[in-house]
Structures are given as C-alpha cells and as structure tokens.
Amino acid sequence: MISAIEDLEVSRLTLSVRDWEAIFDYCEKRSIRCLGVERVFVPEVSGRARELVSGVRRFFPLAKVYSVFGTSSVPVAAVVRLDSENLKSENGYLYLGTFLPGVEKKIVSPHLASAGTTSLRLEDRIGELFLARSNEGDSHVCSETGYFALVDDLGEFWLCGRTGDGINASFGTFVPARCEPVFERHAKVSRAILISLKSKVGVRPAVVVEVLPRMMPRGAQEESKLRAELLQFGAEFEDTKLILYFFFTERLPDLRRDDGEWNRTALSRRFTRLAWLKAFF
Template identity: 25%
Template sequence: MNIAWRLKKQAEIQPQKIAVKFPKRSYGGQYQYSSITFQELDHESDKLAYQLLKKGAKRGDRVLLFMRPSLHFHAMVFALYKARLVPVMIDPGMGRKNLLNCIKQCKPTVMIAESEVQLARKLFSKSFENICLSISTGKFKFGADYSMIELLHGETGAVDFEQTPDDELAAILFTSGGTGAPKGVLYTHGIFDRQTSMLQELFSLTPSDVDIPGFPLFSLFTLAMGLTSVIPDMDPRHPAQCNPEALVKNILDNKATFIAGSPAIWERVADFCVSHHLTLPTVKYVVMFGAPVRSELHEKFQRILTLGDTYTPYGATECLPVSLANGKALLRETKEKSQKGHGTCIGLPVPGVQVKIIKATDEEISNLDKIEELKSGEIGEIIVTGPTVTPGYDGNDKATLLAKIQSNSGLWHRMGDVGYLDEKGELWFCGRKGHVYRDSTQVKYSIPTEAIYNNHPEVLRSALIKYANSPALVVQLKNPKSYSCDRREQIKKELIAQAQNFDHTKNIKTIFYAKSFPVDVRHNIKIDRQKLGQMATEGKLL
C-alpha cells in the first residue's frame, strides 16, 4: 500500500478539516496561522505529482529534497509518494563533505531544493552530476528548470498510485552521521504504513488530537492519521537553539495535545514554563527521542502537564519504534536504579517487536544461529526484529551485512547500542557500542558510568572518554562561567570522592572540564565522545 493512500482517505473522511497550520508572528508578538485543509492538501499533492511526471520525472527516480517546513512541504512529500518517486532526505547540518558524499552516493536524478542548494549545485557540480530535472522551491529559479510556483499554477491530472506494492522503495533517509559516516536507510511503503499504525496505537491518537512536530518528518505520520499538524516557529536544523516562548505560544494557541522532538527542544520549553509558572493544560503526550532523557526533565514536566505525561520511545532510523517508556513510571520505579549506575530504562518492547541481548562483537553475524544470547541482567549488544526493520543501506553492502542478521523468523537489526533486559522484560540502555571503554582488565559503559557523576548538583552532564590508555571523564558544569579555578578543583575532588562508592567508577582519577559538548546535528543532544577524547588528547580541555 502506498503511504499516500492514507492522505487520500483522510481527504475523503474529513475534507474540510485543517491539515496543516503555519505560523507567522506579528509585530505585537502574537501569531497568525495560515492553513490548508485535508482536501486542499490532497488536491495540491495530486497536482504536484502530475506536474513532476509531466516535466520529465519517471517512476522510481530518486529525488533530492531540501525544503524548509511550509504549507507546501507536506504536499510535495505526498506528491513524491503518489508519483512513486523516491525522496532522498539528508540532514543539511552534517557538514559540506558528508553532505556532498551522500548526494554523490545515492545518485539522485531530480532535485527539489531551496536557493542555497541550487547554488551549491553550480559550485560542486560533480556531486550533482546525475541531476536531470531541477525544481526551485522559491519564487525564482536560481538556475533550476522550473520553480515550484510554476508547478502549482499548472494543470492537474490523474496519477495512479493505488497498486503500489508494499515492498516498493518509498524513500531514502540518511542517518545523521553522529556515530560514523552517514548511511542511506532504505524505506518501503509498507514500512511507513506499519510505522504509522504502530505509532497511532501506542499513543491512542485520533483525528481530534493536534500535533506540534519538533522534527518535521514526524508530521507526515500524524497527517496520515488525520491529525492537524501545526508547524512550530523554530529552525528544525538547530533544535537546541529554539525559542521556547515561541513554542509555548504555538502550543497554547492551538491547544496542542501531542508534541514531539529532541529532548534539546523540550529542555528549553520546560525551563521556560517553570520559570514563568506556566502549565500546558491540553498536552497529553510529550514525546522525546534521540538520546536518553534526564530524570530532571521528566520531573519538570510533571509540574507543567495537568493532563499528560512524558514518553521516551527507543529506536533508530533503521527500526522505529522498538520500545516505549513513560515519565511517571520511570520516576516511580527506575530513577533510583539509574542514578546508581544501572543504565536508563527505555521500557518494554512495543507489540510486534522482539529484542535480544547478545555478546557484543564488531564482526558480521550472517545468521541468528551464530549469536551468543545473554541472560537477563547481562549487558550486551541490542538486536531487534519486527515489522519496521528496514532492509538495508543504499549502495553500502558492507554496512548492510554488518547491521543485519538473517533468520527464518525475519530480519534482525543490530542497533549499535549496548544494554540489557531485566527480570520484567524491560530494556535498559547503557550507551553506544562504540563508546564502551575496554582494556585488558575492565569494561566501562558510558551511561552507567556518567550517571554517577551527573548526580552532583553542579554537573549538567558528563562523558566517559579514553585518555592516555585509561578511562577519564569530561564534565560540563551547569554555570561554567561562574566558577573560580579553586572551586573547579574542589568539584573534581568531590566527584572523585563520590565515585569511590561504586565499583565501576572508583578507579577513574582523571577529570576534564568542557564549556560545552560537541553533539549530533539532528537532535543536538547525542554527545560526541570520540571528539571529546580527541580534544582531551590535544590539550583543548580544562
């Protein structure tokens, strides 16, 4: 089933219901919202699909898509699905070298992009050498063959997409490259459809809910469920720099019930609400993904939400969702255990998903028969199988062989993370496999180790690194500019003394300070521990 069928169905059931709202701030600080109904969204995507095919795009063509959130963004994405074209989505913030490599690797033949990317095509033509058709998203072409305005003013016609097979390629979504080279994940229409059903069931979402997506692609799921999606006033490329006052206004103006995105967004929103004594009375779900969420953030939202709760789904671009935990249960049942260095509880596997913990290895695992499965409570590599496991990576057979395990019961994905299953079957996250410290006498996992130091009242966060062939720690203080040298040295002594109470931290004697931590480009929250280790080696830390 083509995922665009869900939009067509919503347009038939509730044609006049608002599908997407887009904010524009007035001089008085209030917002005016332009909008588009489900019927209008469906008709616009029909027209764009027809026009793209008429202008020369062919079924199966790969379409490089760089488009800012707008009223037309969702229409364009659904148009690509209807035309059975394959959108290629890459994080623009991953750096020029990675970005150009990704484009060159996936060989798109169509490009729909903002003016900056149209200009980049001229400057770095080799990466764009396969482009045969280019559409500018703005009013002006900037060297493109057509502007999107021209397509929207063109005629419409029938586009047949109802017979799309489940296993037909629907999109290529690149990983952020936060823990290695970015890879293009192959998504089929069937996977998108099953993800939509799973997410709708997990959160009991109905068309009466209102979504504010901190991560733009998430709204494609909620629109497919029939929800109104309100585009927030923020730059999705920089979630950690969002304006919390603007987001709170967007939430309150639209009586949002479902808000989702990086913890970096909701940290700022929570701090703003607490400092201004605000509540979010209509919000039922605050969904945070991309990295482990601190207990303090769950606690803040318990004061802010009068009806709802926080939720932390676990997964990856290659398989989402895997498990789900909610804030109230975490604070009540697992907070203390996490603070004592037992990892972060990420909940029970969602229905339809199976999780195993195996002995960690960096080698390929060709078949499930070759794994060594670990017992409850033993930390190892996390592998998962279920209806949303993606088949592999585009043009990267080596990475696919390393990440996938064949079995008679279905394909398994190696998450690249370490953790364990407890006696209740709940999954606990202990960090990335590549962030494990290991030498001839000891093994240390990042999340359990860092938790001990994060308990200090003046520590914002910490990171386990390898330094001079020994384990070391990097700390970011909550107010780094307010400490004298003597006080920083005293805090180091306090942290080392605190660590003596735990076997897995008592031999860490080297602690550095960093004013800020390098983080991933997508969620602005995953710590780049390898880079911190390099900074320590180069003498760039205090």
Template identity: 20%
Template sequence: MTTAASSTSKNVGLLLAQVAAERGDAVAIATPGRRDADGRRVYQTITFAQLEADSTRLAAGLAALGVTPGTRLALLVKPSIDFVSLVFALFKVGAVSVLIDPGMGRKNLLRCLDQVEPEGFVAISIVQAVRVLMGRRYGQAKMNVTVGRRWFWGGPTIDDLRKTDASHFQPVAAAADDPAAIIFTTGSTGPPKGVLFRHEGFYEQVQQIRDRYDIQPGEIDLPGFPLFGLFNSAMGVTSVIPEMDASRPAAVNPLNIIEPIHDWQITQSFASPAVWNKVGLYCEQHEIRLPSLKRVLSAGAPVPPHVLRRMKNAIHADGDIYTPYGATEALPIASIAASEVLDGTELASAQGAGTCVGRRFSGIQWRVIRITDADIATLDQCEAVDEGEIGELIVTGPVVTHRYFTSEAATQAAKIADGERIWHRMGDVGYLDAEDRFWFCGRKAHRVRTIDGDMFTIPCEAIANNHASIFRSALVGVGEPGDQFPVMIVEPWSDKYPQSREAIDALLEEVRQLCAAHPLTETIHDFLLHPAFPVDIRHNAKIFREKLAVWAEERLNEPSQD
C-alpha cells in the first residue's frame, strides 16, 4: 500500500471524493428522526461534501490513534450516518473492517471475533462495555473508538476523532489485492466463515452494480441492507436509511418503508425478500401505490413470484424488480428481472424446473461441473456437465474473493486454482440453459441423497408449493447420505393454517396427492406440517433445512399417539 491517492487505486473510499467534487451539496444520507407538530417525519441529513470531509477527519483520527494499513478493526455500529462515514474512513486509512451481523446471536458473534482477533473495536457503547467486561478475552484490542457515550473505559469517542486536523492526511491508495474487510457469512449451511475482501472486490462491486442496473448519480435509494448505503455513496446516490432492525428484516413495519419512499420520492430500494413480502402484501391490502419507485432489488434467497407480482403492481408502471444472485464470497454473479420471471420462467419453475436467476454480470465467467463433496485443487480436475444437466456452479471474476481469513480448510474446500485466477464453488446446484441462464435447484449440502439418486430441494418444493394453502415447503433427508429417505415439510399461509388434527391430516393428504402425481416427488411418502420455518438471520428468507431435518427425524421417531 501507498499513502497517496492515485488514478490506479482500487480504494472505494476514494470514489467518495469524486462524487463530492461533482455533487457536493446534494444529500448523501438521510436518517429518520422525531416527528414535527404536524406528525411529519424529520430527517437528519449529510451532504456528499460533508460526508467526504467527515470520513477524512475520522480517517485522520484513526491514523493518529495508531491505525495503519492492515489493522483489523471490528465495526459494530447501527445503520446510520456514522456507520457509512466510518466505513469510508476505514477504507481511507487502509484498515481491515471486520463486519459481523449481530443478529447471528451472542455465541456466534463472540466465536467470530475470537477467530479474527481484532486489534480494536469501533463500536456502540454497549459493545465497548461488553468488551471491557470480557477482560483478557480481547486484550489485544488496543485501538478502541466509542460511537456514543463513553462510560467506564478509556479511548476516544467518534466525536473526539472528528476534532482531528486532517489537513495533512493522505488516504491510502490501495492496490487491487490489498485486504479491505472481513465479512462473515450467515452460517446457513455451517458455522459462519470470515470472508477476506480485497479492495478490488469492493471497487468492482460498485462498478458492476452501477452498470448492470444503469444507476445514475442523483437517484434516491432506500437501503434495507447496510452495505448498500456504502455503494450508493460511491455512486452519487442518496441513501435514506429506513427505520428497521437490519438483523430482523422480516419484522419490519411496512409503513417504515412506505413512508420514506413517499417523503423522498425514492427511485430505488434494496431489501430482503422478507421485507418485500410484507410491503407488497400491505400495499395490496390497502391499495397503496409507490409511483416514484422504478427499481427494486432483492437478494439473499429466491424471491417467490407472489412477492414479485405484488411489488410490480405497487411500483411505477415502467419499473421492475431485479433479483441479483450471489453469495458473501462472490457478489454479484447474475440477475433477472421480475418481468422476465412472470412472463416466462414462472410456469417452468412451478413445474419443477428450478428458479432461474438470470444471466451473468459482464465481469463473471461460470461453469457447471459434476457434483462432488471432495476438495478440488485445480480447474483441470473439474468435469463439466452438459447443458441442462444439474451440477455444481463455479464462478470467477474480479468480485470473487480468494480465501477465507478464518479457515484454511474452508478455503481449500471452496476455492479452485486456475493459474493466477481463482474460481469459487458457490455451493449451489443447478444447470445452464441454451440462453446461458443459470437455474438454481438448491444448495449442494441440502440435496437428499437416496439409494436411487439425488433429489434437489427447489424443484421438488415447487410441486408442494402449488397447493393454494402452502406458503413454503422444505425437502429434507432423514438417514445416512446415500440411503436417505425424503421428507416434505410444509408451512401453510398464516390465514390458512388448519385448526384441528383432522384439518392438518386433510391438508397433508392433499399435498401428498399433489406430489404423488409428479415424477420429481412421487417417491416422497412422509409429509409433515411446521408452524414457522427457521430462517437465516441476515435476510430472514433462507430456510434452515439442517434444523428442519433434525426436527423431522425426531417427529417421525415419536411413538404413535393412536
């Protein structure tokens, strides 16, 4: 790393200076506050010029504290102006931001921090209090900044950093391979893993997202996922941060999304499928329109057609909903529009074809290879499958991360060497069609391995989901891999939940008959009803099939009550 900005730098933090030079007086971020006497929401705002100056002062303050390129700092701050400014400050000073979703629970959060061994915490008051009370557990964390009130510990506050003279501070001109952040996966198919992001990855994410969706400076976005606020600021897009718990998106109050869309005439919004499920249903029930909204983005899990349809009906007539596909380790990979889904692929999906995630981004190459659970060291060890044949997806490109920070074994299991390039094993199964679109058929770890061959979750579940009373379903395997038997678990819509044992049996029998009539699901003989599926903490949309498999085995082994 060097400490002078250059035209070849891949530091996303430097993009903010360009935006501030062009749109300095425009609002960069707005956050909801109190209401005025007339009940209207009052927003706290910061311009791009102010954000650029503030993040530079914070970066200078961090440098004065002893932070140098490569210093690992855990960032535990709620979505806010401070959060976005601090992320840019950490980029500018060359620190490695450690980003952990607090919604994963205290045990997983502490385990992640233990693996990373941060050299400091930039965190809200309660986190700093816990850090101090942990004693020697985080004794190596010497560079700590409190965002909020400082109680019984030392170190500067964020307001102290803002007093730093930044006149001689020079942002780090990061090279492509320089480390930028460690972001943890949700742990939906195993323990959370710390993914090491390079500066090039963040820089290319901004470029790829901007170009694919034709996002223009001056647009106004409502980011339902904190890091999208960072991308917005780097693209000259205003971010209006919604009032919601980012770790519990399914619990959002729809009015907290709808109100700022109307207040700010928001043109774009990114959020979990769980958020749009609630917002779309509320808009339909109350005949609410969102005419300023022309571009809706949703990711984290397949977005059901009913969610796409409701949101399509609520937004601008010429607007669309896009579902970018990827993973923490590689994002974005592909994208498809709701208009293409509803007018073309929806029927095929309902009949078990899988979920079409669309066409790849321009910077991505992909292949579908023969499924294996073994490590693959080099690309020449991969066996490609034919078009239309289900296999395992691998991808490469500038947004693809090269390794995990916390586990060399995980790196070996997920990465494939190809000269100077690295391919990532997505952990997803599916196939490419004649138009080079990828059809997602589920997670590799979730496939049911029967004596007659593998069964894949998404195609099979689609058959059960065709029942009008079923909200979603989950195919799980019980027994040893290779000799498993399939179990279909269904979760009804809340307003169609059966209220008696007889009604439950009748519903399950109807689903059983539906599945028996389709070749993908005719071998399933066990059906169970579950009141509310366990889901991931980041998007509240990915189904924890591992937990449901354990639950199903316990239920099926219970003594008969007859």
C-alpha cells in the first residue's frame, strides 16, 4: 500500500482507520506529500473522523475527501496493483469496491490464493483482477474480462462485477460495476440496472430502478423527488454524474441471458420505447 502511494500510481484510496494511521506515520517520518491522489474515502468513525480528515488534507493536499459509513457505501475504487509475489500477503494489499445485491459468492481468501484450486492472475491494470482456475497443474483464464473486487474486514475477496459489461453511450462507456452501486445506496432502492436509451441526438445512459416494497413513488411529485435524490447521488462521482434518466418499477422485467446475467440489450429496447412514449427526449 505504501509503495503504491510513493509511486503515485493510486488515484483513489479507501482505507481502514488503522491503515490511515500507518500511512500518516510513514508520510510524517519521510516528509512525504502525495500529490497524485485525487480522491480519498475516509471511514466515518465516532470521535475519529475529524482527526482522519485533518491528516488526509495534510498529506494528500490535492485530494477531494469523502466521508463514508463503511466500505459497502463506496463505489468501486482502484487501490493498488497486486502481483503474484505479494498476493500471498494478508495485509496491506487490497482491492476495494461495493457489494452488488444478490452477489454472495466468495472468490478467494488472500491467504488461500496459492494453496486452493482457485487462484488469481492479475493483469497490469489498477483495480482489475482476472480469475483463473487450476486445471491439472496448469492455470487458464476463465474470462478475458476483468472483475472489480472487494476485500472485506475479514480479508475475503468478493465479486463486484465484470469490467467488460459496459454500456456504450454517445459520450463514453459506462460500466455497471462502477455505476449501479452508487444508486443502490439509496434507502428506497432494491436494485439498479444500467441500460442505454436511443434518442434523436444519440445514445444516453439510463438506470432502471427497482424500488423496495411499499416505497414506490406515487404521483409525479414523489417521483420527481426520488429522481432528484438519485441525481444527487450520481453527481458525487465521475462515473455517474452524466446519468440523468431513471425508470421506476416495483419489479424488474425478467429479461436475462442464458448465463443468468441481465439482458441489457432487451432492457434498453423496452425502456427506449417507454422513454419515447413519456416524451423524455
């Protein structure tokens, strides 16, 4: 973790209180100021938040500081680059992100990575990992697309989402694993699905929102209020600030691919038609 900060290869950081204290001590002893860090996510800890923010602003003078209530409220953030040598370590080398609802499968524990039938192969990309499985002594990559992952407080890796599942819009590619967890932080949202809408002026990103039972907005005023709250959530992060369209439903359409993933193409077609009927554009 420290070496990654020294090399200025980190743009976003989310750390535990103990990790922050270690970094502050390291920077203090060596008179280091980390100018390459753009965003810092500080855990909100009773009696300690002000102290942590003060330290962050001292040693990360160019970073924008966000206070968060636990790692599950943070969108996927690249932290450090791992390699086969330090993957065996249980301390100091983390990938952070958010849980996606319904994803409960543990990928691998750091201390089991070299011993079990499941191993990790990490490409030269910050914040992405590739799953590989041992096959009669030879490892092969299960998928060509990377995965965003989370290490929880117990040191377990959790799947956040594939980096290859992108929505191509007129002004860039939007990755569900980066965008959907931002809106799923809202207290009324059960699930958010990223789709694309075809308008007269191009392709726009949008989100289909499954609202929790008995929390569906009734009437234009309630719907407008919920939309405004989601826009505020999205405005906090680069990955979501350009998402302006939302559709609310009590139950998501059962449109999935053969592999069980959401069929975003079919969802996009369905809600594009609805957008035209509602005169969104």
